[in-house]
Each structure stands twice: as structure tokens, then as C-alpha cells.
Amino acid sequence: MNRFAALLDRLAYEPRRLGKLALLEDYFRATPDPDRGWALAAMTGALSFKNAKAGLIRTLAAERADPVLFGLSYDFVGDLAETVALMWPGGDARANAALSLTDVVEGLRTTPKQELPAVVAQWLDRLDENGRWALLKLITGALRIGVSARLARTAMARLGGRAPDEIEEVWHADAPPYRRLFAWLEGRAEPPSVATIVRYYPPMLSHPIEPDEFDALDPADFCAEWKWDGVRVQAAAGRDAGGARTAKLFSRTGEDASGAFPDLLAGFDFDAVLDGELLIRREGRVQDFNTLQQRLNRKTVTPKLMAEFPAFIRVYDLLALGDDDLRALPFAARREKLEAFIAQHPFAPIDLSPLIAFKSWDDLAFARAEPAGAGAGVDVEAVEGVMIKRRDAPYLAGRPKGYWFKWKRDPMVIDAVLMYAQRGSGKRSSFYSDYTFGVWTEAGELTPVGKAYFGFTDEELIELDRFVRNNTENRFGPVREVAHTKTKGLVLEVAFEGLQRSTRHKSGLAMRFPRISRIRWDKHPRDADTIGALEKLLGAGAAKR
Amino acid sequence: MQPAHILHPRPEGLYCPKADLYVDPTRPVPRALITHGHSDHARAGHGSVLATAETLAIMAARYGPGFAGSTQVLAYGEPLKIGEVTFTLHPAGHVLGSAQAAAECGGVRVVASGDYKRQGDPTCAPFEVVPCDVFISEATFALPVFSHPPAEHEVTKLLASVRMFPDRAHIVGAYALGKAQRVMAELRRAGWDKPIFAHGALMALTKLYQDHGADLGEVRPVETAPKSFYAGAVVLGPPSALQTPWVRRFPDPVTCFASGWMRIRARARRCGVELPLVISDHADWRDLQRTILDTGAGEIWVTHGEADALAHWCGTQGLNAKALHLVGYGDEENEAGAAA
Numbered sequence: 001m002n003r004f005a006a007l008l009d010r011l012a013y014e015p016r017r018l019g020k021l022a023l024l025e026d027y028f029r030a031t032p033d034p035d036r037g038w039a040l041a042a043m044t045g046a047l048s049f050k051n052a053k054a055g056l057i058r059t060l061a062a063e064r065a066d067p068v069l070f071g072l073s074y075d076f077v078g079d080l081a082e083t084v085a086l087m088w089p090g091g092d093a094r095a096n097a098a099l100s101l102t103d104v105v106e107g108l109r110t111t112p113k114q115e116l117p118a119v120v121a122q123w124l125d126r127l128d129e130n131g132r133w134a135l136l137k138l139i140t141g142a143l144r145i146g147v148s149a150r151l152a153r154t155a156m157a158r159l160g161g162r163a164p165d166e167i168e169e170v171w172h173a174d175a176p177p178y179r180r181l182f183a184w185l186e187g188r189a190e191p192p193s194v195a196t197i198v199r200y201y202p203p204m205l206s207h208p209i210e211p212d213e214f215d216a217l218d219p220a221d222f223c224a225e226w227k228w229d230g231v232r233v234q235a236a237a238g239r240d241a242g243g244a245r246t247a248k249l250f251s252r253t254g255e256d257a258s259g260a261f262p263d264l265l266a267g268f269d270f271d272a273v274l275d276g277e278l279l280i281r282r283e284g285r286v287q288d289f290n291t292l293q294q295r296l297n298r299k300t301v302t303p304k305l306m307a308e309f310p311a312f313i314r315v316y317d318l319l320a321l322g323d324d325d326l327r328a329l330p331f332a333a334r335r336e337k338l339e340a341f342i343a344q345h346p347f348a349p350i351d352l353s354p355l356i357a358f359k360s361w362d363d364l365a366f367a368r369a370e371p372a373g374a375g376a377g378v379d380v381e382a383v384e385g386v387m388i389k390r391r392d393a394p395y396l397a398g399r400p401k402g403y404w405f406k407w408k409r410d411p412m413v414i415d416a417v418l419m420y421a422q423r424g425s426g427k428r429s430s431f432y433s434d435y436t437f438g439v440w441t442e443a444g445e446l447t448p449v450g451k452a453y454f455g456f457t458d459e460e461l462i463e464l465d466r467f468v469r470n471n472t473e474n475r476f477g478p479v480r481e482v483a484h485t486k487t488k489g490l491v492l493e494v495a496f497e498g499l500q501r502s503t504r505h506k507s508g509l510a511m512r513f514p515r516i517s518r519i520r521w522d523k524h525p526r527d528a529d530t531i532g533a534l535e536k537l538l539g540a541g542a543a544k545r
Numbered sequence: 546m547q548p549a550h551i552l553h554p555r556p557e558g559l560y561c562p563k564a565d566l567y568v569d570p571t572r573p574v575p576r577a578l579i580t581h582g583h584s585d586h587a588r589a590g591h592g593s594v595l596a597t598a599e600t601l602a603i604m605a606a607r608y609g610p611g612f613a614g615s616t617q618v619l620a621y622g623e624p625l626k627i628g629e630v631t632f633t634l635h636p637a638g639h640v641l642g643s644a645q646a647a648a649e650c651g652g653v654r655v656v657a658s659g660d661y662k663r664q665g666d667p668t669c670a671p672f673e674v675v676p677c678d679v680f681i682s683e684a685t686f687a688l689p690v691f692s693h694p695p696a697e698h699e700v701t702k703l704l705a706s707v708r709m710f711p712d713r714a715h716i717v718g719a720y721a722l723g724k725a726q727r728v729m730a731e732l733r734r735a736g737w738d739k740p741i742f743a744h745g746a747l748m749a750l751t752k753l754y755q756d757h758g759a760d761l762g763e764v765r766p767v768e769t770a771p772k773s774f775y776a777g778a779v780v781l782g783p784p785s786a787l788q789t790p791w792v793r794r795f796p797d798p799v800t801c802f803a804s805g806w807m808r809i810r811a812r813a814r815r816c817g818v819e820l821p822l823v824i825s826d827h828a829d830w831r832d833l834q835r836t837i838l839d840t841g842a843g844e845i846w847v848t849h850g851e852a853d854a855l856a857h858w859c860g861t862q863g864l865n866a867k868a869l870h871l872v873g874y875g876d877e878e879n880e881a882g883a884a885a
Contacts, residue, residue, distance in 0.1 A: 012810055015817045065689065066861065072854045073688045077809055086690035086808065146814070429811035458815065470872045475853070 001104060001127065002096040003031060004039050005134035011145040020147060024155030028182075035101045037177025040156060042138055044149035045255070046176050047105070051113040052120065052139045057084055060121055064088075075478040078429030079144060081136030088124050088132055095126035102177075104135060144426055149253055160185030165397045168202045168254055198236045200250040201273060201319050201327065202397035206387060206404035213405075214361045222388050223331065224356040224364055226376055227406055228277040228314055229289045229384040229497075229512075231296070233257065235276065235313055235350065236320075237268035245269075260296075263306045264313065267349040271322055272341060274350065275395075276315035279382055286314070286379035288500055289512060315342070316353040316387075319395060327395035331403075334395065356386060364388070368407060384497060385409045411495040412537050414439065414529045415520060417446055418490040421468040421480050424453055431461055432468035432480065435516065437492050439507075440530045446484055447531060449507045452494060455515030464490075464519065484525060491520035491528050499538045509534055546651030548679040548844065551630060554869045559657055559681065559848075561648055564627035566595070568646055568657045571873035578632065580659025581643035582607070582722055585874050595619055597634055599642025599757060603722065606753050621670065637661040638672030639826050640723030641754055647675050655679040656840065662825065663832040664696060667730040668723070668759045672836075680842035684850035685827045685875055686805050687858075693805055693829040699822040700731045703801060706820055707779060714775040714795035715820070718784040718802040721747050723826050725781050726754040728803050729761040731824075732779065740765045742775070744782035744791070772796040787816060805829070834858065849874040 007027045014020050028036050041047045061070050061084050070087070077083040104123070111119050120139070124132050137143050153171065154164040162185060173192035174180045183189035237247035247268035249258045258265055261278075280287040280295060295309035318338040319327055326334050335355075342352045356375055358364040364386060367374035371383045385408035393403035416437035424433035434453040438446035456464060467482070467490055474481035483489050495517035502510035509531075552559050558570035566576045573590035580586055580596075582603030587596075589608040593615045594601065604612050619625050621644065625632045629651070634644035637659050645658040656677040663672050686693075707715050719725040725747045732741060740763040743751060748766050755761055767780060775795045782791065784802065792798050802818040805825025813821040828836060833855060837845055845859045845866040852868035859866030 012814060013819050013821065015814075015819065066857075068857050069689050069854055072851065072857075073690045076688055076851070077690055078811060082810060083690060086692075144811075426811060428815075430806075430809055469875075472870070472872075 001099045001101055001131045001134055003027070004035070004101045005096055005130045007039065008134050008137065008143065008145055009130050011147055014146075017151070020151060021155045021158070024147070024152060025158045028156060028159055033179050033182060034177035037179060037182065038101050038105045040152055040178055041176035042141075043143060043145075043147050043152040045141065047138065048141060049108040049139065051111070051116050052108040054080055054140045056117060056120065057081065057136055057139060060084070060117055060124070061087070071477075075423055076430050078423060078425035079142075081140045081142075082133060084124075085129055085133035085136055088129075090129060092126075092128050096128055096131035099123065099127070099131075104138065108139065149255075156181070156185065160187065165202050168397070169199065171254060172200055172248075172256070198238050198240070198246045198248050199273070200234060200236065200248075200254045201275075201395075202254070203232060203234065203252055203275060204317075204395050204397065204404060205399040206406045207399065207401065209388065209405035209407050217361075219358065219360055219364070221392070222390055223335065224358055224367075225316055225353050225387045225389070226356065226371065226379075226383045227385040227387045227408065228279060228286075228353065229382050230277040230279040230292055230314070233276060233278045233313060234273060234319070235264070235268060235315070236273040238271045260301055261311055262301060264311055264349050267347065270341075270345050270348060272318060273320040274313065274315045274338075275317035275319055276313045276350065276353065278311060279314055280309050281312055282310065284378065286382040288381040288498060290500055290502075290510060312349045312351065314353045315350050317395065330392040330394065331389050332391040364407075368409060381498070381500075383409075409497070411497055411517075412499065413493060413495050413517060414534060414537070415491050415523060415527065416449065416494050417484050417525045417528045418467075418482050418492055419446060419448055419484050421464075421482055422478055428453065428461065431465045433461055433465070435464070435492065437494060438484070439528060439534060440526075442530070442532070444486075446525075447507045449505070449509055449531070449534060450494065450496070450511040450514045452492075452514045452516050455495070455517055456519070460516075460519055486526040487524060489525040491523040491525060492516050493518035493520055499534065501538070507531060507534075509538065546653040548653055548655050551648050551650050551653060551655045552657060552679075552681070554846075554871060556872075558871065558873075561630060563650060564630045564632075564648075566627065569659065569874070577613075578646050579604070580637065580646055580657065581639055583640065583660070586659060589613070593617065595625070595632075597621065597642040597644050600644070601642075602753060602757075603642060603750070606749055607722075621673075635673045635675050636670035638663065638666060638669060641669045641726070641757060641759070643669060645673075645675060647677065653678050655681065656842075657681040658683070658836075660685070660827055661836070662828045663836060664693065664825075666696075666727055666826070667734060668726045668754060674836070674839045676841050678842055679844045679846060680837060680840045681846045681848060681869075682833060682837060682855065683827065683874070684833065684847045684852045684855040686825065686829050687833050687847075687851040687855035689830050691805065691808055691829045692831060693808075693823055693825045696727070696731050696824045697735065699803070699824050700728070700735045703779070703820065703822060704732075704735055704737060706799060706801075707777060710797075710799060711777045713797040713799050714778045714780055715801055716787065716792055716795060716798045717779065717781045717822070718787045718800070718804075718816070718818075719747075719781050720804075720826075721783050722750050724803055724824065725783075726751055726759055726761060727826070728781060728822075728824065729764060730759060733760060733762050737779065738762065739778070742767050742778055742780040744780070744786055746783045746786070747781055767794070769794075784816070787818075837864070838862070 074083045153167045157164045157167045170192050180192045184191045232252040234250040240246050247265050251257045280292045318334050356367050368386050372380040376383050388405040390403045416439050419438045420436040421432040422434040436448050436451045438448040441447050471483040472480045473483050494514050496511040496514040498512040500510050552561050557572050559568040567574045568578050569586040570577050575592035577591040578595045582600050587604050589612040591613045594613040595617045598618045601616050619634050631649045633647045637643040637645045639660045647656045654677040656675050660683050719728050729741050743764050800818050801820040803822040803824040806812040807821035807823045847855050847868045848871045856866040856868045
């Protein structure tokens with residue numbers, strides 16, 4: 001565990017991307033199989049233990065620590081694994097060395113459930129603080145060391161002087177601890193073969209467009225589509241070598257999401273790879289992201305859930321058809337093939353993302369402002385802007401410049417009053433950084449309308465944290481009630497992407513993607529907005545929609 | 546005699562009605578007793594200030610000689626009677642001149658400890674246990690996750706990194722009063738005999754420490770020089786300077802930070818710290834507990850920090866405890882921990 005724990009520790013404190021890559025590459029070179037493969041699996045989120053989960057750690061902590069002190073500590077640190085690693089009475093680094101990462105992974109995989117708490121407790125007793133942290137991080141899965149799966153694979157690619165995209169394409173042909181991938185990169189074996197067409201292609205991403213960029217672009221060179229507020233996915237289906245039909249649904253990062261969407265997979269009766277947006281459609285209307293999230297949040301997929309949240313994919317690109325990789329074709333040619341493909345597969349849980357007709361950028365600006373009247377119709381609640389794509393753009397992995405642009409709708413903004421604050425997790429841990437804010441009712445009281453935990457700068461966070469600590473009126477466990485009268489309190493300018501009716505919120509409204517856009521130190525709470533102003537925004541949105 | 550008649554919390558700070566005096570008031574008052582020189586405890590603008598000579602010197606260095614209407618020195622252990630109340634100051638081990646304030650009246654003794662630590666510190670007098678009936682404690686690090694390793698251990702870690710990267714400069718963020726000078730003294734103890742470089746903002750207080758007898762060796766202000774001049778150097782600066790263009794004058798700087806908050810990874814990462822040094826001038830969880838038990842006090846008042854946790858623990862020990870939730874303290878450590 002020593003080498004793995006040291007790697008995680010150093011990665012956590014290395015702010016530079018190149019520094020992280022160097023640390024990872026060194027580790028992959030110096031560490032034998034299968035340890036390095038398990039480490040890679042941990043960093044790419046590919047490790048999960050049926051019997052060893054966060055609950056196990058909570059149980060162990062509860063048996064040994066005062067529950068109140070544990071609760072306060074966890075609230076402060078904002079990370080379960082780190083809290084327990086810091087609180088657990090210490091062992092020493094020699095024990096780290098005696099226990100290999102593979103021992104730990106095998107132990108976590110194979111130890112029977114009832115014996116596991118004792119095994120983990122015994123490891124924790126022996127390991128030093130860093131070793132404990134690494135072990136607990138393995139169990140919770142959330143490493144929080146600033147390494148994305150993509151970065152880990154990029155470091156791995158360097159072993160063989162390969163491009164990261166080459167790894168991503170063959171990634172699904174191997175499984176932890178990735179002996180075949182390492183063997184290929186080190187020139188000891190052929191690349192793992194990706195059977196059939198059912199494979200993941202690293203997606204093409206877009207750049208936000210700035211208003212002053214339009215002058216240099218000729219509208220005739222571009223197509224435009226709605227930017228759908230769903231989840232980017234890739235649908236891949238075909239026949240394997242034996243002729244059996246296989247199908248997969250990949251997330252944007254290449255994770256296999258098939259398990260959560262059996263209803264979609266059942267309808268993947270085609271031989272192609274499609275790029276599109278996962279959405280929910282009810283009564284003929286595409287639903288907003290809040291609704292989609294309710295399905296995404298569920299761990300178990302029941303027939304009831306599938307009926308209540310019927311998913312489909314609105315496709316906008318065709319990456320492969322039959323045995324042909326189409327990515328080198330220009331966008332316009334792929335689009336033609338895509339339209340023909342959709343027409344031939346009327347029963348698949350897919351439909352075509354329509355193009356927006358426009359002649360000038362002003363036309364497009366109008367469509368962006370009034371999507372309902374410009375073709376989005378009843379699906380307007382799921383539109384978060386427009387996508388602009390060059391007609392001659394090939395499909396390139398990553399975020400190439402000059403081909404695809406996103407042009408989001410302007411956010412809505414209100415002034416609200418800070419009401420409650422709570423400490424955050426992750427990088428905001430130990431600061432009061434989760435803010436519940438409210439607006440005035442007709443009766444002259446504040447009613448909470450949302451919660452935001454980003455949008456502010458690091459300096460503003462320090463000021464906000466101090467404001468919360470110095471203006472606390474009440475404490476409810478980890479939640480602090482902050483002074484909020486007409487004359488005493490803090491006004492926050494909150495930006496958000498949309499507003500929906502919600503039965504889950506006291507105010508009856510739910511914001512999409514709220515964030516603190518400005519701190520209004522200059523305003524009195526009494527000057528903040530009213531619920532009436534929000535209702536008006538809701539009305540305005542609905543009229544547009 | 547009710548302890549609350551000797552000291553009780555008011556919005557301005559802890560107040561002694563019998564002597565009409567506040568301890569570490571956060572806004573200007575006619576009469577203040579100041580436990581130590583950190584800016585959240587020692588503010589300018591009071592009518593009269595009672596403190597150790599070192600604390601008064603620190604306040605004068607920070608705010609100028611006219612920081613209060615009048616000043617009065619009270620040495621450690623020397624009794625001063627104001628009305629019916631007898632005050633004494635006792636070393637708190639926090640920074641140079643830091644003191645606990647004991648107030649005694651009618652056979653009841655209340656100790657307001659200010660900020661304190663039990664770890665050794667070559668730059669100030671060690672904490673003295675003062676038996677009392679009511680002990681008023683801070684709770685900055687009052688959670689079981691906080692255990693401060695010995696400072697020697699952290700300085701060894703720093704010097705090991707300096708040896709490992711001889712071409713880079715190590716920039717150590719350290720609070721200007723106390724932490725910076727303690728780190729310098731610990732570096733000398735660990736055998737570092739090269740000049741220690743310091744940001745201009747640290748020089749005045751460092752000189753004050755040296756004038757009070759701290760053995761810090763050669764401390765040189767950072768000056769314009771070719772980058773290579775600072776290869777292998779240890780440079781101290783205020784935490785706020787770590788993320789400013791100031792650090793660009795050094796060769797491939799390694800960002801270090803000396804603070805108790807460095808125990809928490811997210812805090813360290815927020816300020817872009819590559820080498821966290823867990824060196825604190827506050828008591829950690831175990832030392833808070835040990836100190837409370839050592840004083841023999843039956844009643845514990847907790848001023849600021851993780852007051853709920855410390856009060857809860859006191860309850861499990863059968864001690865009467867309450868959280869005062871005083872406002873305005875602890876920003877010194879917080880700013881240090883949050884500099885970004």
C-alpha cells in the first residue's frame with residue numbers, strides 16, 4: 001500500500017497537470033502488474049466492491065467513536081474516508097509496505113460480508129494515516145485527488161507513446177487490472193481487439209461562442225441545432241463475431257451506462273454508433289433536466305421507474321454505420337446518412353434532433369431567444385441554447401477549435417437573501433459554502449427558493465464564510481441560520497438557467513443550476529426580490545415556451 | 546460569588562463588571578485587557594490597555610504608538626487589584642507575550658485563556674497551568690481529527706524536500722506574528738544554518754522577536770536578484786503572498802504552508818499548497834482536553850471555534866460546559882488557512 005498511498009498523497013497536492021502526469025507515468029513504469037492495474041482502476045472509477053462500501057466505514061467509525069464528535073468531524077472535513085483516517089488511532093508505515101494494493105483489492109473483493117468489518121478494522125489498526133486514507137478512499141471510490149479518468153488514461157498512454165484517444169477506443173476490450181493494455185503499451189503484445197462495432201468513440205465537444213466571434217463566421221458554412229439539456233450518450237449496437245446481437249450505452253466519458261437503461265437497450269435493433277442526448281419524454285413533451293435527474297438518481301431500475309420516466313435518445317450524429325467508421329466525413333454528409341438511418345429505424349427509442357433554419361446570425365439569435373416559435377415547440381423546456389456546427393467538420397475526439405460552438409441562453413437573475421448555510425464537501429470542505437437563499441412573500445416573510453454552492457471566487461468564499469460565522473442566529477446540527485431580517489442580512493444575486501413548478505419545495509418553485517453570481521454587500525435585504533418577481537419569470541418562461 | 550459576576554460575555558467580548566474591563570474586546574471600549582497581539586484579539590482604539598510588555602510592544606509595532614489612550618504593563622504572575630477583583634497574567638504559550646488572564650474575587654477564580662498551545666515553542670514562554678473554578682477556552686481545533694505532529698517533524702519534512710529539490714525555492718506561508726518566527730527558530734534547531742529569507746511584511750515583527758531575545762540567526766529580506774540566487778533557499782512570506790506575482794521571482798517555487806489547517810487536505814489544496822506543514826500555535830484536540838482536566842475547573846466556557854464539540858466532550862467528562870459563540874475571533878487562523 002505504501003507506493004499507492006504515496007502516489008495518491010502526492011497527486012492530491014500536485015496542482016499542475018503536467019506534474020500529475022509525470023507522477024502517474026513514473027508510478028506505472030515502476031509498479032508491477034497487477035498493482036498498477038488496480039491503481040488505474042481505482043483512479044478511473046472502475047473499482048467497486050459489493051460488500052465494502054461507505055456504509056462499512058460508517059459502521060466501523062460508529063463502533064469506535066462518539067457519534068456526536070464523529071458527526072461534527074465529518075461535517076467539518078467533508079470527506080468520509082479522510083475523517084476516519086484522521087480519527088483512527090495510528091499504526092505505522094512499515095505495515096503499509098507489508099500489505100500490497102493487490103492484497104487489499106483481493107481482500108475487499110473476496111472476503112465474506114460478515115468477516116469484512118473485522119478485516120478492514122485490522123488493516124486500519126496496522127496502517128499509518130496515509131495508508132488508512134488510501135484504503136478508505138479505495139472503499140468509498142471518491143478519490144478527490146484531482147485526477148480524471150481521462151488524465152489517468154493519458155498518463156498510461158505515455159508508456160507506449162500513444163495518443164489518449166487510442167487508449168479510449170480499446171479501453172472496453174480489457175478489464176481491471178488491465179494486463180493486456182499494459183502489455184500492448186509496453187510493446188509485448190498486440191492491442192486488445194475491440195470485437196464488432198459495439199465500441200465507444202471519444203466524443204467531439206464544443207467551445208462556448210462569444211458575441212464578437214460571429215463577425216468572422218459566415219452563416220452559410222454552418223448548421224445549427226438545439227442544445228438539449230440532457231445527458232450526452234453514445235448508443236452502439238451490432239452483431240458480435242458469433243452473430244449475436246450486442247448493444248451498449250456509453251456515457252460521455254466512456255463509462256458503460258447500459259445497466260441503468262434496459263428499456264433503451266431493448267430497442268437498439270440496429271448496426272451503428274449514434275451520438276446524442278439522453279432525455280425523458282412524457283405525454284409527447286421532452287422534460288426538463290430536473291425530471292431526468294430523478295431517473296438518473298435512482299440506483300435500482302424498476303418497471304415503475306421506466307414507465308414514469310420514459311427515456312429516449314435525441315440523436316445528432318452518426319459515427320459508424322455497419323462496418324464503416326464515418327468520423328472522417330464532413331458533418332453535412334454524416335447528417336444526410338443520419339437522417340436516412342432514422343427514417344429506416346422508426347421503432348428504435350431514438351429520434352432526430354432537428355436543424356434550425358437560419359440565414360443570418362440575427363435569425364439564430366432570435367431562435368435562441370424564442371425557441372418555441374423557432375421549431376422547438378413543446379420541447380422548449382429541454383432547450384438550453386443552440387449548437388452551431390461547421391458543415392465541413394469531421395468528427396474529432398476532444399475539443400478541437402473552430403468546428404462546434406455552443407451558444408447558451410442567457411441566465412435568469414434575481415436578488416435573494418441568505419437564510420441558511422452549511423459546510424461543503426470536496427474542495428469547499430470546512431467552509432460554510434452551501435447557501436440556502438430566499439425571497440419575500442406577500443406577507444413580508446422570507447421563503448427559501450433554492451440552494452447554491454458555487455459561482456463565487458475563493459476570496460468571496462472567505463468573506464461569505466466569515467459573514468456566516470459572525471451572523472449566526474441559530475444552529476440546527478450542521479446548519480446555521482443566518483440573520484435575515486429586512487435590515488440585517490446579506491443579499492445574493494443568484495443566476496439560474498430555468499424555473500419550474502415543484503411540489504418538493506416550500507415555495508412551489510425549483511431553480512435549475514442556481515449559482516451565486518454576485519454578492520450584493522451594497523443592498524439591504526428588504527431590497528431583495530419577491531416571490532411575485534419569480535412567478536413572473538416563470539410566466540415569461542412559459543409564454544416563450 | 547457567581548463566576549458570571551466576575552466575567553460574562555457581551556457583544557464586545559468578555560466583560561468584568563466589577564472592574565469595568567473587557568478581555569480582548571472586538572470593538573473600542575474604555576478599558577481592555579489584551580491576552581496577545583493577534584489582530585482579532587488586539588485591536589486599536591481602546592481607552593486604556595492592560596497587557597504584557599511584549600504584547601504592548603507588538604501592538605505598537607502594528608498600529609503605531611498611539612494605538613490606545615494609555616497603556617499599563619502587567620508582567621506574568623504580578624497581581625493587580627482593580628476594585629474587588631485581582632487580575633494576574635500567566636503564559637499561554639501561543640505567541641511572544643501571550644497570556645491567560647486570571648480574575649479572582651471572593652475565592653472564585655476565572656481564567657480566560659485567550660489562544661494557547663501546549664507544544665514546545667522556542668520563541669515564547671511555555672503554557673502554565675492555572676488551577677481555577679471556571680476555565681474559558683478557545684476551540685479552534687476542537688475536533689478529534691486534529692492532532693498536531695511535533696513541529697520538529699514538520700520542519701524535517703520541509704528540509705528533506707529542500708534537499709530533494711536543490712534547484713527550487715521553498716516558499717513557506719506563515720502568519721506574520723508568531724508562526725513565522727517559530728518556523729525560523731525551528732529551522733535553526735533542525736540545523737539549517739543558511740540565511741532565511743523573509744517577505745518584507747514579516748521583517749518588523751521578526752526584528753521585534755529578535756530584540757526580545759529570539760535566536761533566529763540571519764534573516765534577510767527578499768530583494769531583487771536573479772532567480773538562481775534563490776535556488777535551494779527557504780523563504781517565508783505571509784499566507785496572502787503565496788498566490789501573488791511575488792512568488793514568480795523564485796525558481797520553480799514549492800508552495801508550503803505552516804498551519805494547523807493543513808491537516809485537512811481540501812484546505813491545503815484550495816490554497817495550491819504542495820507541501821503542507823502541520824504547525825499550529827493552537828492546542829490540538831488532545832491538548833485541549835488535557836488542559837481542561839489539568840486546570841481542575843468544574844465549569845468550562847468555550848469562546849470560539851468548534852465550541853459545540855468541545856462542550857459536548859466536557860459533558861461526557863461530567864464537566865459543566867457552555868458554548869459562548871463569541872463572534873470576531875479566529876480569523877487569524879482562518880485567513881491563514883484560506884489564503885487563496
